[in-house]
Every structure is written in C-alpha cells, then in structure tokens.
Amino acid sequence: MNPDPLSPDQLYWHCPLDWLPGKAETERDIERLPLGQTRALEALEFAVEMPQDGYNLYVAGSVGLGRHDMARRQVDAWARQQEAASDLCYIHNFEFEHRPRALMLPAGTARQLQHDIDDLLEHLLTSIPDTFRSEEYRARHDALKQAVEEREEHAFDELVERAKALGIGLVRTHSGYTIGPLRDDDFISVEEFAKLPEEEQQHLKELIDQVNADLRDTLGQVLRWHERLAEELKQLDDEFMHLTLDERIDWLRRRYLGSKPVQAFIENIKREVIQNADDFRAAGERGDKEGIALGKLIRAPEFTRFRVNIVVDNGGADGAPVVYEDNPNYHNLLGRIEYESQMGTLFTNFSLVKGGALHRANGGCLILDAHRLLMTPYVWETLKRALRSREIRIQPLELQLGLLSTSSLEPEPIPLHLNVVLVGERWIYHLLKAHDPEFSRLFKVYADLSEDIARDCDSVAAYARWIDALAHGEKLRPLSADAVARVVEQAARVSADAQKLSLHRERLADLLREADYWCHREGDNRIRPEHVQKAIEKREYRQRQLQERMQEAVERDILMIDTAGEQVAQVNGLSVIQLGDTAFGRPSRITATARLGSGKMVDIERETELGGPLHSKGVLILSAFLANCYAPSAPLSLSASLVFEQSYGPVDGDSASLAELCALLSAIAQVPLRQGFAVTGSVNQLGKVQAIGGVNEKIEGFFELCQARGLDGHQGVIIPASNIQHLMLKDEVVAAVRAQQFSVYAVAEVDEALALLTGLEAGSPSEDGSFPEQSFNGKVQQRLRILEETRTRLLRRELEAEILPPAPVAENREKKPDRDRY
Known part of the structure; x- marks a missing residue:
C-alpha cells in the first residue's frame, strides 16, 4: 500500500x-540573559567565582553564536561586584639598575604617586638653586672658605719668616714655590752661589732642605684643611638640602605610610637627591636662563631614575578589570621592553617597560580568541607558563630564542591572579584536550553554548x-x-x-x-x-549564481536528469552543496547494473577514490540488506555496480543509500522506476529508512527543476518519515503541494519507497521467506534465483570438464632415437 x-x-x-x-x-x-544558554552561563559563573588555580574556562560554540558577547557580558557582571585590582608600576632599582622594581599599589595610588614624585622634582628644581643662591648660604659658604684661606695664608707667612731667619727665601708663584739663599733680602744668583766656599754652599743646601721639609709639612696641613673644608661644605650643602627636602619627604612618608616599598623608594629618592644636588642646581639654573618649563626639565635623562613608570592604572575602575585582547601576540600578551636610540646606540631603562594584556587583566579576567591565540607563534606556551607559575615575567622573545646576546633589563616578576576565558570552536577544544596534557589542568571548566x-x-x-x-x-x-x-x-x-x-x-x-x-x-x-x-x-x-548555473545545465540537458517517464536501474538522488553559510539542493542521476557474479558489490565512486568513507559504508550496508532480505540461506550469485552519473568531485555521506538501493533492486528485477520522483534517505541492514540532513534544500532543489520544466502533478520527493519534523519549505513548494502539482512523501521502510517508484506492491515474505511472484520483491527474488541457478549450472559444467579424462591421442609407433639420452 x-x-x-x-x-x-x-x-x-x-x-x-x-x-x-x-x-x-x-x-x-x-534586558535579559542570553537565551537558551543556562548551562553555559552556569559554567562561566562557576569558573570566575572558583578561587582555586586551574579553573580557567573554554567557551565553545560555532561562529556567529554570540560567544564573545555572552562571555563579556557575564564576566562584566561578575567583575562589577569585585574590588578594583591593584595598580602596577615600575621604579628604578638604585642597587641593581638592570632589575627594575615592581610596585603593586591600591587602585588609583600609582597615578597619585607619580604626580607626587613629579611635584617633588619640580619643587627641587626650583628650591635647590634658590637655596644655593640665598644670602645665608653664601655667607656661611664664604665664611668657611675664608677661614681656611686665612689659616693657609697665616701658615705660609710663618714659614716665610722662619726661612728668612735662616737666610733662605721662600716665594709662592703661579707655577709653585721658589726657595733659595738670600743676600740683602734678594736671592743669590747661580753664579754667585757657585763662587761661595764649598762649606758655605753645603750649609745653605742643608738650610734649603730644612725649609723644603717645613714647606711639605705646611702644604700637607693646608691639604687637610681643604679636605676638611670640602667636608664642611658638603655638610653645609646637606644641611640646606635637608631644609629643602625634609618637609616634603616627611609629607610623602605620612601619605604612603601603609606601603613599605613606597617608603623605601622615598628614602632612596632622598638619598640620591642629596648626593646629586649639583644636577638639580645646574638644571634649575639652566631652566631659568633658557626659559625651559619645569615639566620638561623633570623628563631629562638625569632625573628619569626618580620618576614612576605606570604600567597599569586601575584608578576609577568599576570593579575588577575585564580585558579582551583581539591580537594576542607575544608582546601584546606578556608586555615588552622598548629601546631608544641615541647617537646610533640603543639603550633602555625601567621607564621603557610596557605591560601586556596579562598585566591589565591581573586581578580580573582575560578573554582571548582560541584560534588567534594558537595561530600566533610562542604565545600558547607563554600563556601556559604564566598560568602554571602564577607570575608574569617580562622577557624579550629574542632572548628566549637565543637571538639576543646583549644584556637587557630583568623587570621584577608580578604575581598573577586572574581567570582566563578562551573563546573558540568545539574542535579546537577537543584537539587541545587530546594532544596537550597541560590543557586539562589549566582549563578545567567547559562551557558549551547551545546552537x-x-x-x-x-x-x-x-x-x-x-x-x-x-x-x-x-x-x-x-x-x-x-x-x-x-x-x-x-x-x-x-x-x-x-x-x-x-x-x-x-x-x-x-x-x-x-x-x-x-x-x-x-x-x-x-x-x-x-x-x-x-x-x-x-x-x-x-x-545563488552557482545554483542557477547548475540548474541551467540540467535544463539544457548538459547534466542529464529525467523528471518524467520510467527507466530501469535509474533513479534521481538528492545531495546538498554547502558553500560557506549557503546551501542548496542538487539532483543527481544514480544508475546501477546487476549481472551474474560472485556476490561482489562494486562502488565506482570508491574505486575511483571519489567516494568518502561514509558513502562506502552505505554501499556495504546495501550488500548486507540484499543478502539478509532475499538470500538469507544461500550466497548471492550477483555482481553489481553503483555510480553517480556526471559526478566529478568527491561524494560522501550515506543519504543516497536509499536511492542507490532502489536503483540496484530495479536493475535486479528489471522493473522500471518513475523518474518524476527524487529520493533521499539512508537505509540500514533491515530496510529501515533513516533521517538525513539538508532535507529542505534537497526538496527545493528538485522542485525548482520540475517547476522549470513544468509541473504535471506526478512529480515529487521521497524523504525519510523521521525528517517530517524538520520540514520548513518555501512558500512556492507549499503552494504547489496545496495545488496538487507536486508531492512530498515520507517513508519509513524501503518497501514503501519501492511501491511509490514502481507502482507495484512491494510484497511481504511468507513463512518460508518467499515473496509473491507479482510483487516487486518477488521479481527481485525470482531474478536472484535465476542467477543462482545459472551460476550453479555453469559451475557444474566447469567441474565436469575438470573431472572427465581428455580424449586419447593416436600413438606414433615409429621408434625415434632418444636424442636427449646422451
């Protein structure tokens, strides 16, 4: 029926x-939560609220599902309920310059500290020159110098008098000191000295040596006085520097009383400023002369070490940070150390340390696209290393690859506390799960979005x-x-x-x-x-340009598809062509041959390596169905072949197995099939028709062909009954069905499809497994029986030919010499 x-x-x-x-x-x-994503939202909420390590999240779903938007919205809602993350800044290490120190400060404190330090530097550039130009300082400075000069002058005068009493003259010149014997308060010339008796000459030499010794002692004493003067002047400078610094420094100490690292930084600034007061004095005086603004002066290289390099500023943030890094390359993720060129030489310092996405998201959540992350070299391993060690260590990529031999900065590592949300497709998740052992330990939560x-x-x-x-x-x-x-x-x-x-x-x-x-x-x-x-x-x-071109090829009989009449071993199958997000149905002619053989089923698509594994599986199921249904107790004496005509590309899937089976049974029974029908559906070994995909596109593809050639009311499509629930056909198809110009049939078994295609009753087997002779299955069974009898008869003939002895041959009794004996 x-x-x-x-x-x-x-x-x-x-x-x-x-x-x-x-x-x-x-x-x-x-304003509502994402529709239908309760499971994924619960997974996301669990991941961000779990305090233990390793509970990072992978959000899986197809492109266009709103994965990023949903993850960002949910994470933002969680972040607004959290405390703001700490600020991060780097400062100069006054002990080891190549190891900048990191400061983790409460949100908003880094900008405040930077402003306070800049204010301090501007104050010093103004007050230090003024201090050293003050009358009090100049008076005390000059008094110290004058006291030493007077003592020096007095000591030298005493030395001159003592030498003069010995008859030796001592005179201070621009090039040094001149010592010689005197006569009438004038120095004796060399000629006069040579005319003196030798004893007198020797005596004068001894006196000169004595004065020389006294001079050395006096000069040593004067040197010590100058050294002492330098110390006193330094103490004087320090005293006035303290008067300039102490009030500001004390104020900074009180302002940052709760932060020991900042307190240490302030003490280092105070010590360095006192030791390098001349830099401030010279810069301030230069700024006054040249009219340079203080804001520009504090950016001079000699003052860089006093400033603060803010890497992350969370001041004014509403809750924990949420960062989406669209371009997760190595430097954007981990941070970098920049260089400046001066006179052809590259140099760097702590102020050129720049943070990455991990720094900005620290204390909150970092959202990354899984595909972009994995496609960027070295980034995946870098991210895992940071999550594994729970710290951010800025290292140049060239150094890790062994391409950088020069020394560089080693910024202090930052403790890492964040959740990472990877957003990607499902196949990426399963590949990572299967091939990266660390992935399961670092990303323990999986949020699978509903489609x-x-x-x-x-x-x-x-x-x-x-x-x-x-x-x-x-x-x-x-x-x-x-x-x-x-x-x-x-x-x-x-x-x-x-x-x-x-x-x-x-x-x-x-x-x-x-x-x-x-x-x-x-x-x-x-x-x-x-x-x-x-x-x-x-x-x-x-x-739809490609679809129209293919439709045109069928209408012009370039691609041969019949939509009327009957043909033996020929049926219209249906397939779907998927191009991006566009899919359309395409009818294909499927033909079969059946002849005497040993039960081999030839899939021409597979033999030519055009058939995929799923299609090959469907063809093998057909062979099993034939044996089970028509010859359960005897071998099949059949050789058959199946092919998609005019198909020049890969074929895969089992959705054509019902059509292939109908064509094959038609070839066996020699019963024609109606060409006004197209067939889709897979079949199992028991003859049950199973659901397939793309049913709407397949029906519409055949309908458009029939419509172009003219609908006559005898055309239609046969689909699996389990696909009824998937039907959402176009209005023109529904209208044609309502006008009885086109039909859609749903079948649950092969026999129902055969009845529609042949107009014959399929027939049911009796107790002995035989079908009625006039039924379609009966004709198939009869043909298989004939093939079996023919094969048996041929095998019997071959066997008899092997058993019977050959006909006798008359012997030649003439004795011939045995030439091979010798």
Whole structure:
C-alpha cells in the first residue's frame, strides 16, 4: 500500500501569533540573559567565582553564536561586584639598575604617586638653586672658605719668616714655590752661589732642605684643611638640602605610610637627591636662563631614575578589570621592553617597560580568541607558563630564542591572579584536550553554548523578546507581530528543524538589519512580514549564481536528469552543496547494473577514490540488506555496480543509500522506476529508512527543476518519515503541494519507497521467506534465483570438464632415437 503524500501543514510549521508576548511585556523584559544558554552561563559563573588555580574556562560554540558577547557580558557582571585590582608600576632599582622594581599599589595610588614624585622634582628644581643662591648660604659658604684661606695664608707667612731667619727665601708663584739663599733680602744668583766656599754652599743646601721639609709639612696641613673644608661644605650643602627636602619627604612618608616599598623608594629618592644636588642646581639654573618649563626639565635623562613608570592604572575602575585582547601576540600578551636610540646606540631603562594584556587583566579576567591565540607563534606556551607559575615575567622573545646576546633589563616578576576565558570552536577544544596534557589542568571548566532551543510556546515568547531586544539594540524600526512570527519561522528554517529555533545571534541580527533596510526603502515605519521575506529572498538571490548555473545545465540537458517517464536501474538522488553559510539542493542521476557474479558489490565512486568513507559504508550496508532480505540461506550469485552519473568531485555521506538501493533492486528485477520522483534517505541492514540532513534544500532543489520544466502533478520527493519534523519549505513548494502539482512523501521502510517508484506492491515474505511472484520483491527474488541457478549450472559444467579424462591421442609407433639420452 502506497503512503499518502504529506499535507501542506506538514511542510511548514507556522508560528501562532497568540504565542507572542504583549508589547508591554516585551519592553519590560528588554534586558535579559542570553537565551537558551543556562548551562553555559552556569559554567562561566562557576569558573570566575572558583578561587582555586586551574579553573580557567573554554567557551565553545560555532561562529556567529554570540560567544564573545555572552562571555563579556557575564564576566562584566561578575567583575562589577569585585574590588578594583591593584595598580602596577615600575621604579628604578638604585642597587641593581638592570632589575627594575615592581610596585603593586591600591587602585588609583600609582597615578597619585607619580604626580607626587613629579611635584617633588619640580619643587627641587626650583628650591635647590634658590637655596644655593640665598644670602645665608653664601655667607656661611664664604665664611668657611675664608677661614681656611686665612689659616693657609697665616701658615705660609710663618714659614716665610722662619726661612728668612735662616737666610733662605721662600716665594709662592703661579707655577709653585721658589726657595733659595738670600743676600740683602734678594736671592743669590747661580753664579754667585757657585763662587761661595764649598762649606758655605753645603750649609745653605742643608738650610734649603730644612725649609723644603717645613714647606711639605705646611702644604700637607693646608691639604687637610681643604679636605676638611670640602667636608664642611658638603655638610653645609646637606644641611640646606635637608631644609629643602625634609618637609616634603616627611609629607610623602605620612601619605604612603601603609606601603613599605613606597617608603623605601622615598628614602632612596632622598638619598640620591642629596648626593646629586649639583644636577638639580645646574638644571634649575639652566631652566631659568633658557626659559625651559619645569615639566620638561623633570623628563631629562638625569632625573628619569626618580620618576614612576605606570604600567597599569586601575584608578576609577568599576570593579575588577575585564580585558579582551583581539591580537594576542607575544608582546601584546606578556608586555615588552622598548629601546631608544641615541647617537646610533640603543639603550633602555625601567621607564621603557610596557605591560601586556596579562598585566591589565591581573586581578580580573582575560578573554582571548582560541584560534588567534594558537595561530600566533610562542604565545600558547607563554600563556601556559604564566598560568602554571602564577607570575608574569617580562622577557624579550629574542632572548628566549637565543637571538639576543646583549644584556637587557630583568623587570621584577608580578604575581598573577586572574581567570582566563578562551573563546573558540568545539574542535579546537577537543584537539587541545587530546594532544596537550597541560590543557586539562589549566582549563578545567567547559562551557558549551547551545546552537538552538526547543520551539514551544514559552520559548517562542522568549525568542520574540530576544528579537525585540536585538532590534532595540541595533536602533532598528519596531517589528509588527506577524513580522516577529516570520522571523521565528526563519529561525526554525535556519536550525534545519521545525521544532527548534536557531540561536545564531549574528545571523538573526543580519536578518533584522536587512529587513529594516527594505522597510526604509519602501517608506514604512514598521517592519512587516513582506520586508523580512524580501530580506531573505534578496540574500538568497545574491548567493545563488552557482545554483542557477547548475540548474541551467540540467535544463539544457548538459547534466542529464529525467523528471518524467520510467527507466530501469535509474533513479534521481538528492545531495546538498554547502558553500560557506549557503546551501542548496542538487539532483543527481544514480544508475546501477546487476549481472551474474560472485556476490561482489562494486562502488565506482570508491574505486575511483571519489567516494568518502561514509558513502562506502552505505554501499556495504546495501550488500548486507540484499543478502539478509532475499538470500538469507544461500550466497548471492550477483555482481553489481553503483555510480553517480556526471559526478566529478568527491561524494560522501550515506543519504543516497536509499536511492542507490532502489536503483540496484530495479536493475535486479528489471522493473522500471518513475523518474518524476527524487529520493533521499539512508537505509540500514533491515530496510529501515533513516533521517538525513539538508532535507529542505534537497526538496527545493528538485522542485525548482520540475517547476522549470513544468509541473504535471506526478512529480515529487521521497524523504525519510523521521525528517517530517524538520520540514520548513518555501512558500512556492507549499503552494504547489496545496495545488496538487507536486508531492512530498515520507517513508519509513524501503518497501514503501519501492511501491511509490514502481507502482507495484512491494510484497511481504511468507513463512518460508518467499515473496509473491507479482510483487516487486518477488521479481527481485525470482531474478536472484535465476542467477543462482545459472551460476550453479555453469559451475557444474566447469567441474565436469575438470573431472572427465581428455580424449586419447593416436600413438606414433615409429621408434625415434632418444636424442636427449646422451
């Protein structure tokens, strides 16, 4: 008995308008959690609130599902309830310059500290020169110098008098001191000294040596006085520097009383300023002469070590930081050390240390795209190392790769406390799970986003609110109730299931934007169903050029597809061509041959390496079905072949196995099949027809071909009964079915498909396994029996030919010499 065709109501499930919420309810619920993602949201909430290490999160879902938006929104809600993270800044290490010190300060303190230090430097650049120009300082400074000069002058005068008493003259000149014997208060010339008696000469020499010794002693004493003067002047400078510094330094100490690292930094600044007061004095005087602003002076290289390099400023942040790094390369993630060029030489210091995404997200959450992260060299291992060690260590990539031999900075590591959220597709998660042992220890939480939700009254109402929320967020025109219903129906179509609604946010938002565009073009102030329909049709039109070319090839009989008449061992199969987010159905001619053989089933697609493993599996199932159904107790004496005609590319999937089976059985029984039908569906070893994918596109693909050639009411498509729940066909298909110009049949068993294709009863087996002779299965069984008998007869002949002795041959009795004896 042939199954009845499906009714128009079974081909398209309309959305009841009374399922939609009222307008007031829609506006009240405009802000809602992501629809249908309760499981993923619970996983995300668990990950961010879990205090132990390793509970980082992987958010999985297809592109366009709104993964990033959902993760960011949920993490932001959690972050607003947390305390603001610490500021991070680097300061100069006054003991080891190549190891900058890190300061972790309460939020907002780093900017305050930087401002206070800059104010201190500006104050010093003004006050220190003024201090050293003050009258009090100059008076005390000059008094100390004058006292030493007077003592020096007095000591030298005494030495001159003592030498003069000995008859020796001592004179201080620009080049040193002159010592010589005197006569009448004048120095004796060399000639006169040479004329003196030798004893007198020797005596004068001894006196000169004595004066020389006294001079050395005096000069040593004077040197000690100058050294003492230098110390006193230094003490004087320190005294006045303390008068300038102490009040400001004490104020800074009190301001940062709770931070020991800042207290130590302040003490280092005080010590360095006192020791290098001349730098401030000279810079201040230069600024006065040249009119240089203080803000520019404090940025001079000699004052860099006193300043604060802010890496992360969380001042004014509302809760914990949430950072999404769109370009997670090595430096953007871990930070970097920059260099400056001066006179052809590169140099760096602590002020050129720059933070990365890990620094900015520390204390909060870091969101990364898994695919971009893994596609960037060295980043995945760097992220794992940071999570494993719980610290951020800025190291140049060149140093890690052994490409940098010069010394560089070694900034102090930062303790790391954050949650990492990886967002990506499911296949990436499972690859990491299978091939990276550390992944399971570092990312213990998996949030799998739902692709769709059930289509019932409550979910449709929630979906309608979601549609209005998207339109409101995009600032689009409002949708009428029937327009919302049409969008809901399209969401079911996109999900390829009439009982489901797609949750692909981006695709839904695109539909609303494009419907709003056509609404604007037509001058309407409200989006209506015709605008939604036009947006759908125009998008399809923009992408269907390839489909039209293939349709044209079939209409011109370049690709041979029959839509009328009957043919033996030939059937129309249906496949789907997927190009990006566009899919369309394509009919294909499937043919089969059956002849006497040893039971071998030849899949030409597999033999030519065009058939995929799933298609090969389907063909092998056909062989098992034949043996089980028609020859359970005897071998199949059959050789058969199957092929997709005019197919020049890879073929995979088992959705054509029902069509292949029908073509094969037709070839065996020599019963023609109706070419006005196209068949899709997979089949198992017991003859049950199983669901397939792309059923809407397959039906519509064959319908368009039949429509182009002219609908005659005898054309249709045979689909699995389990695919009825997936049907959301286009209006023109439903209209043709309502006008009885086209039919869609749903079958649960192979026999039902055979009855439709042949017009014969399939037939049921008797107790001994035989089918009625006039049934289709009976004809198949009869042909297989004939092939078996023929094969048995041929084997018997071959066996008899091997057993019977050959006919005798007359012997030549003439004795011939045995030439080979010798």
